[in-house]
Amino acid sequence: MISAEQTRPPAWIAEMKAIRDLRDQAAFASLFEYFAPRVKAYLIKSGSAPDMAEEVTQDVMATVWRKAEQFDPARASVSTWVYTIARNRRIDIVRRNRRPEPEDLPWGPEAEPAQDEELALQQDAERLSEALQALPEKQRVLVERAYFGELTHSQIAEETGLPLGTIKSRIRLALDRLRHEMREETG
Amino acid sequence: MTRQIAHHLPDAMLRGYCAGTLPEAFDLVVASHISLCDECRARMHAFDAVGGALLDQADEAELSEDSLAATFRLIEGIDVEKAKAEETPPPATSGVLPAPLRSYVGGDLDAVSWKRVGGGVSQAILPVEGDASVRLLRIPGGVEVPDHSHSGSEMTLVLAGAFSDAAGRFGPGDVEMADDDVTHTPIAEPGEDCICLAATEAPLRFSGLLPRLAQKVMRI
Ligand SMILES: [Zn+2]
Numbered sequence: 001m002i003s004a005e006q007t008r009p010p011a012w013i014a015e016m017k018a019i020r021d022l023r024d025q026a027a028f029a030s031l032f033e034y035f036a037p038r039v040k041a042y043l044i045k046s047g048s049a050p051d052m053a054e055e056v057t058q059d060v061m062a063t064v065w066r067k068a069e070q071f072d073p074a075r076a077s078v079s080t081w082v083y084t085i086a087r088n089r090r091i092d093i094v095r096r097n098r099r100p101e102p103e104d105l106p107w108g109p110e111a112e113p114a115q116d117e118e119l120a121l122q123q124d125a126e127r128l129s130e131a132l133q134a135l136p137e138k139q140r141v142l143v144e145r146a147y148f149g150e151l152t153h154s155q156i157a158e159e160t161g162l163p164l165g166t167i168k169s170r171i172r173l174a175l176d177r178l179r180h181e182m183r184e185e186t187g
Numbered sequence: 188m189t190r191q192i193a194h195h196l197p198d199a200m201l202r203g204y205c206a207g208t209l210p211e212a213f214d215l216v217v218a219s220h221i222s223l224c225d226e227c228r229a230r231m232h233a234f235d236a237v238g239g240a241l242l243d244q245a246d247e248a249e250l251s252e253d254s255l256a257a258t259f260r261l262i263e264g265i266d267v268e269k270a271k272a273e274e275t276p277p278p279a280t281s282g283v284l285p286a287p288l289r290s291y292v293g294g295d296l297d298a299v300s301w302k303r304v305g306g307g308v309s310q311a312i313l314p315v316e317g318d319a320s321v322r323l324l325r326i327p328g329g330v331e332v333p334d335h336s337h338s339g340s341e342m343t344l345v346l347a348g349a350f351s352d353a354a355g356r357f358g359p360g361d362v363e364m365a366d367d368d369v370t371h372t373p374i375a376e377p378g379e380d381c382i383c384l385a386a387t388e389a390p391l392r393f394s395g396l397l398p399r400l401a402q403k404v405m406r407i
Contacts, residue, residue, distance in 0.1 A: 036254060042241075062265065077239050079243045081239070087206075087238065090207060096316060097316070100211070102219075104286075133244060148241070164237070168232070171232045172226070
């Protein structure tokens with residue numbers, strides 16, 4: 001059954017593309033209006049003073065503009081991507097070294113995944129969002145505290161009950177496919 | 188790089204990495220393992236997605252009045268080339284050390300400054316901040332690692348060679364978690380040197396402003 005929900009285009013992808021391809025300031029302004037207050041709240045919850053949080057938020061959003069061409073809808077939703085930028089900036093402020101990042105995957109831009117794979121991943125991310133919202137309040141708060149730096153890793157239970165399996169297997173599948181394509185190309 | 192990896196990152200470590208709550212030493216081991224392991228790379232993306240979903244549902248803090256204008260001014264002032272060099276993830280490399288580790292060492296294995304610690308074992312302590320330490324270990328094939336006590340949990344990633352202990356066999360790419368109450372005496376497999384990266388929770392020790400700040404902000 002296809003509901004209106006399922007055919008709705010994934011959130012913020014169009015704006016990201018307009019920023020990436022057209023340097024569209026209006027698209028950036030609407031992205032800013034949605035994400036900047038959330039990023040700031042995240043930073044404050046994670047222990048930043050409000051003034052500092054404002055400054056870092058502007059910096060994070062400027063990075064969103066600057067790195068727009070690196071955004072890959074086959075790997076992450078826009079929310080996830082913005083989250084990782086905000087998280088990294090939060091860490092880089094308190095450390096001399098940049099956060100250790102995994103090696104980039106060795107595939108070229110020619111091995112771009114198909115549109116329907118992008119869409120599937122974006123829908124998985126939205127389903128995860130819905131599942132998070134549907135968690136019992138107590139459990140949802142626990143997940144939030146783990147991510148917003150109020151709990152250490154040893155203080156939370158192993159299982160959050162979130163359907164991470166779907167999104168994980170989708171990404172795994174995309175990785176396998178890309179690797180396969182690459183092998184064929186390089187012979 | 189795809190290898191046969193039998194021992195992966197525990198959920199709690201991966202989530203800590205994605206939440207940004209681990210000390211730098213553990214971040215380095217996690218990033219190094221993900222560089223070698225597609226399975227955990229996919230899991231990382233899933234845990235990152237939880238962060239994204241939480242951001243969607245986060246409260247909205249009030250922005251300063253000229254926030255957007257100030258951000259556009261920032262954008263105008265960006266040195267694009269410099270920013271690109273700073274923010275591109277490290278490219279995949281051939282060699283023994285994965286890219287994130289290489290930037291701490293200043294090169295591949297031949298750039299490591301080893302110090303002998305006895306029993307033929309050498310180590311190189313890497314410079315990190317925060318409440319945990321991380322070092323490279325080189326254990327000659329067939330050698331037993333002398334009883335090493337650690338006062339917190341320890342996470343070890345094998346980079347070359349292999350070792351065995353009560354928990355099993357650990358080859359290249361494998362991760363072993365050991366709690367402080369576990370006494371383990373790993374033995375390197377006969378043959379090539381076993382090279383490991385090990386992060387250890389250190390006892391509380393504050394010597395400067397930065398670690399204190401990190402503790403305050405990151406609650407480690
Ligand atoms: Zn793994």
